[in-house]
Amino acid sequence: MAFTVLGLTARGIAAAALGVSLVMALGARGATAQDKTYVMKIGTPTVNDTPEAFVALFAPMVEKDSGGRIKIELYSASKLGPMAREIEGLQFGSIECAIIPPEFFVGVDERFELMAAPGLVDSLDHGQRLAADPEVKKVMFGLGADKGLRGVAMFMNAPSSVIAKNAIRHVADFKGKKIRVLASKFQTVPIERLGATPVAMTLGDVVPALQQGAVDGAVGGIVVWTPMHFQDAAKYVTETGQPAVFVVVEISKKWYDSLPADLQEIVDRAAVSEATAINPQLDELEKQAIKTWSNNGGELIDLPADEQTEMFKILASVGADVVKTKPNVQAAYEIVTAAAQRAR
Numbered sequence: 001m002a003f004t005v006l007g008l009t010a011r012g013i014a015a016a017a018l019g020v021s022l023v024m025a026l027g028a029r030g031a032t033a034q035d036k037t038y039v040m041k042i043g044t045p046t047v048n049d050t051p052e053a054f055v056a057l058f059a060p061m062v063e064k065d066s067g068g069r070i071k072i073e074l075y076s077a078s079k080l081g082p083m084a085r086e087i088e089g090l091q092f093g094s095i096e097c098a099i100i101p102p103e104f105f106v107g108v109d110e111r112f113e114l115m116a117a118p119g120l121v122d123s124l125d126h127g128q129r130l131a132a133d134p135e136v137k138k139v140m141f142g143l144g145a146d147k148g149l150r151g152v153a154m155f156m157n158a159p160s161s162v163i164a165k166n167a168i169r170h171v172a173d174f175k176g177k178k179i180r181v182l183a184s185k186f187q188t189v190p191i192e193r194l195g196a197t198p199v200a201m202t203l204g205d206v207v208p209a210l211q212q213g214a215v216d217g218a219v220g221g222i223v224v225w226t227p228m229h230f231q232d233a234a235k236y237v238t239e240t241g242q243p244a245v246f247v248v249v250e251i252s253k254k255w256y257d258s259l260p261a262d263l264q265e266i267v268d269r270a271a272v273s274e275a276t277a278i279n280p281q282l283d284e285l286e287k288q289a290i291k292t293w294s295n296n297g298g299e300l301i302d303l304p305a306d307e308q309t310e311m312f313k314i315l316a317s318v319g320a321d322v323v324k325t326k327p328n329v330q331a332a333y334e335i336v337t338a339a340a341q342r343a344r
Contacts, residue, residue, distance in 0.1 A: 038259060040072045040267075042097040043080035043089075045203050048227035049289075050157050051099040051247055052076055053281050057274040065266045077228075082202050091148030093254035101157070102140065102248040103184040109143045111332045113184035115154075115246040117319035119312065120340050124286065127156030127244045128279050129343035136339045139332050140248060150256050152271035153249035155278060158221030158286055159241045165210055167236040167299070168217065171307045171314075180206055180218035185322045186243060187219060190315045207233045221245050222300075226289040231298045238301045241308075242315060249275070 040062070044051040052074070059072040080086050080095055083104045089095030091108075105112035121127040130136060131154045141151030162168055162179065175195035181187035188198040199215050203224070209215045210233040217234070224230070225237060249271055256264060294300060303311065319337070323330040 036069065038070050038255075038263065040070055040096040040255075041080065042072060042074050042099065043078070043086045043095055044074070044076045044099045045078050045083050045086075046224050046228060047077040049223045050155070050278065050282060050285055053285060054099065054153075054155070054247075054249070054274055054278050057277050058270050061270040061274065062266060065270065066263055070263060070267070078204050082204060084202070087250075090250055090252045091254075093148070093252050095252060096255045097249065097251050099247050099249050101182060101245055102154070103182040103187070105144060105149075105248075105250070106183055108147050108149065110326060110329050111139070111143055112248075113186050114329070114333055114336050115140070116182060116184045116186040116243045117322075117333065117337070118186065118190050118242045118315040119319065120337065121156070121244045122241075122344070124156055124159065124282055126340075126343055127246065128276075128282070130336075130340050131155050131246060132276060133339040133343060135335055139335055144250070145253070148253050150251045150253045151248055152251055152268055153275035154246055155275045156282065157245040157247045158223045158282075159239070160219055160243050160245055161222055161225070162217050162219055162238045162240055163210075163225050163230055163234050164217030164236045164238065165234045166216065167301060168238040169301055169303070171303065171311050177216040178214070180209065180215045180220075182219070186319065189318050189322055190242070191219070193314050193318065194311070203228075206230070210234050222289045222293060223285050225298075226293045226296075231293065231296050235298045236301060237293065237298060238303065240303070240311065242312070 042055055044055070055072070055074050059074070062070050062072060080089065083100050086095055086098045086100065087105060087108065090098055101116075102112040102114075103116045121130055137154065140154055143149070143151065164177070168174060171194065174191070177196045178199050179191050179196045180201045181191055181198045183200040188200070191198040201209060201215070201218075203220070206215070206218045207230060210218065222237060251267070256267070259267070290300060302308070319333060323333045
């Protein structure tokens with residue numbers, strides 16, 4: 001005869017006990033998922049500039065909205081390794097996030113170089129409007145999705161300038177010089193057209209290359225030259241304004257996919273929000289970098305107005321010429337250039 005307690009048979013008691021155990025186990029599992037802390041290491045190649053300013057806005061928002069379930073650690077000045085290694089880290093999941101000029105991702109997808117096209121933008125404000133264009137974001141954020149990357153934000157870092165050991169005061173002064181560029185045809189071809197030799201090089205190698213004479217100058221931005229003390233190697237900066245230097249915020253897809261859905265939404269929302277919120281700081285960061293450069297003994301040079309116009313004419317067709325032989329890049333280039341026109 002079956003044993004009964006409070007109307008339950010012994011078999012029923014056993015089944016009920018099993019059910020309670022399962023509920024408790026599932027509840028514990030749910031609590032564990034909710035209580036788990038996810039570390040988000042963010043790498044940048046520079047220091048005290050716009051990528052760090054973005055993180056200063058992004059990190060508190062993510063940590064607050066996640067209730068502390070995401071902890072952000074910033075590793076600036078390539079502390080997580082050179083940019084190529086950081087990109088590999090993103091793909092394999094050993095680094096959760098990196099903020100890098102998109103041209104450095106060309107090994108993943110050639111279309112990452114689009115934002116470096118000469119003449120694409122004519123001011124910092126124009127660049128930010130372009131970076132916020134929905135069609136541009138759709139193109140840029142989708143690149144590398146099948147290779148371990150997830151783009152979540154993009155913004156303009158600064159207009160380009162050329163730092164050099166010997167002053168470049170005229171377009172003719174480019175001739176015969178070796179100039180460091182980013183790894184993109186949109187940067188190598190313009191330098192060639194100006195009569196110089198482009199040398200693709202990571203940022204960390206530029207100062208010793210200048211000091212040792214391996215290059216005569218480098219393309220970059222004043223917001224990089226000043227805080228990273230490039231005046232120790234060269235003091236002349238020629239403000240060419242081209243190309244624009246953008247940075248893209250890329251997240252490891254492997255890490256992102258491991259997050260609960262609510263945390264994914266928090267990361268996405270914060271990235272979009274702070275890529276816009278940083279706008280007021282961009283102009284101020286550039287002004288401060290210019291002031292500090294001059295105060296530290298550096299010289300800022302503008303090309304004569306007629307020569308600046310001449311340079312733009314020389315570079316105007318670079319983008320269209322580069323993409324002629326790259327159908328996959330050309331289609332995306334047309335989307336981006338059309339957006340640039342709308343944003344003017």
